Amino acid sequence: MSSDTATIDTTLAAKHRAVWASGDYPAIAADLVAPLGPLLVEATGIGPGDRVLDVAAGTGNVAIPAAQTGASVVASDLTPELLAAGQRIAADRGVVLDWRQANAEELPFADNEFDVVTSAIGVMFAPHHQAAADELLRVCRPGGRVGLLSWTPEGLVGQMFAAMKPFVAQPPPGVQPPPLWGREDHVRELFAGRVHGFAARRGTLDVDRFRSGAAFRDYFKSTYGPTISAYRAIAGDPDRVAALDTALAELGDRFLTRPSVMAWEYLIITAVKSEPGTRHDRS
Template sequence: METREGQRAIWAAGDYRTVGAQFLLASELLTEALDLRANERLLDVATGTGNLALAAARRAAAVTALDLVPDLLGHARRRADAEGLAVAFHEGDAEDLPFPDSSFDVVTSAFGVMFARNQERAAAELMRVCRPGGRIGLATWTPDSYMGRMLELNTRYVPVPEGTHPPTRWGTREGLTELFGSGTGIHATPRTLRWRFPSPAEHAQVWAEVYGPTATAMDALGEEGRAALVGDLLALAEELNADTTGALLLPLDYLEVVVSL
């Protein structure tokens, strides 16, 4: 299992500012699905560049945001400052949240907590800090989506320890029930983002450089391995491309999840 420092290094690699900008819409939709109210206490876990935290702050929630990577927090803070939004930022780990029980009305994570090393512990922490009757909101990649298949592709080049659950476990109803229990109300809605790029080849090369898990895999490989990984990314993008003009239109399927406690 990866260490905390290993996780921090993965997500500090590449350029998540470029990546996160592609996922803005999912955070806006999730905040609407949660029916946020002014002054509700919201914690955004694994906030990254702050997409969901800022979306919630625009809706007058009292927002706290946490991430493991200082550079990402710095970028999120600058975005909040530029919009004049009040968000309390904290460095911390999703598996050991530095907040008392029942501190928040709403706890969220968009494409973040699903990458926790110990998934059961992370889910338990989300539930612990959310008050009884509160809501947990998630956006999670599904196994058969482009992102799910790309993450699986990475493991062919940089294997994970045997028995490790894939992050896309959070993108299945079965996995969500295992993590949050059958006694919670789990409402999961399939959604699709669309990613546009000038060409599949340009996408494959850029993606290998900017997305933390893929950039980390590239760093661990020799020249031949890097070329093979980029080639596999290109083949996957071409397989799923919905554009017929030579450009790239990638559907990014995910689950929008609201867990009622």
Template sequence: MSDFSAVTRAQRRAWGLGDLSMLAARTPPLYAERLCEELDLRARERVLDVAAGTGTASIAAARRFCEVVASDFVPESLEAARRLAGVEGLELDVRVADAQDLPFADGSFDVVMSTFGAMFAPDQERVAAELLRVVRPGGRIGLLAWRPDGVVGAYAKVIGRYLAPPPGVPSPFGWGTARRVRELFGGHGTLRTATRTQPFRYPSVEFAVGFLAEWYGPARGALAALGEERRAALRDDMAEVWRSADRAGDGTLVADAAYLETVVVKEGRPNG
């Protein structure tokens, strides 16, 4: 079994370089609301949001009168989630936790979800096992992951040309393929997948590159690790990714990012 502890520590540092609340505030939360509807959340259900970031999906679940726990390994993100929930007068419990080692009892949640978060944990099999462990029999798991052939996947490939990912770590974008999620969750219940898109709308391509360089931790870390010449080249390549996906045609930027939505209903009957 691989030891991914060093990779996990590096990831925690990378995500901590940015501010996901800035990104979330400028991203329409269509993906989170849609997932909550696909999961058919009911009032008083106990919901765990894994790798919750600043709580976009957690807050969407809380709006449906669920009892929500938001977990993430970046404490600053959870504090932002708590603050944002409070603005709406919503109850939100937060727990610092690694998706690979969740501090919750077996079967303690009706629903477990993760939106573009758990996919980045290096030990994919362990993450899947943890999600399955903490949801009750008959409960639901909802996952969103960027597709490798979408604009976010292309962005990651560009960064990877300048800074190679750690050896032996599977691509997080495997979660964005039906084949991989079946490998991880097949045989543990019923599973359905659908490809969706999330729009990104920015004032311009140049704004998008600068905005992500400032507030998206992995991009900020990648640029900081390069010399001036290669940093400029990476920014140019990032801009080209956005231009290739842009459908605005008026000088602003509108790009639809493809992702895979997965819903698993865990086998077994609810206790009691």
């Protein structure tokens, strides 16, 4: 990596940390997406004796239930504020695990160190998908499991990012949209030739909180880092603010499947890391 590239990557990482430190992601993790963590723990078969790394762990929605199974767990995340919140939650629940600040694209762990490597709606936000995928596989031992849960492009969160796209600056070259991790073919390509037993299934998280699209918009406008960032980018243009207000409220209304219930689609992927020298053209 050149020094110029290193500077750019460091700057980008700092921006990402600031985005996720803004708002109140711990509230979103607790109030809306908490059920996703146990789903990924179950899908990857985590249990006693497993050495587990949860990447982009946030406040521990996967890491804490993984540790509750008796596994030895390391929770890593780019944003120290989220790790601190996770530590408090784990302490309140009497759960012991390690918390490490780390960039998903440059994990500070040894090759083949973990039996299971997971990430739920976390690594999908790393800007360079191939770099992050390579790191997930590097730290997983041969024969170990990788488990991912990501929002799909077609689901509510994927569509929210699509709605915000016209209102934010173009990302730097090489940065890919987070919801691509919610496409099976994209992840197959990222892991190509290095895993077997690749399995993918879609599911929906029923969120019973918002009675209208406007309520959904206002919650995310004040709580969710990427949405807060989008509004900050257009704060000096009332017409664009009004347009984004309308777009997000209409999106929320479209996903209200019944009074106050939204179905948020996700994709769970599990795979087994292949032994060295083994290449699986079809995983």
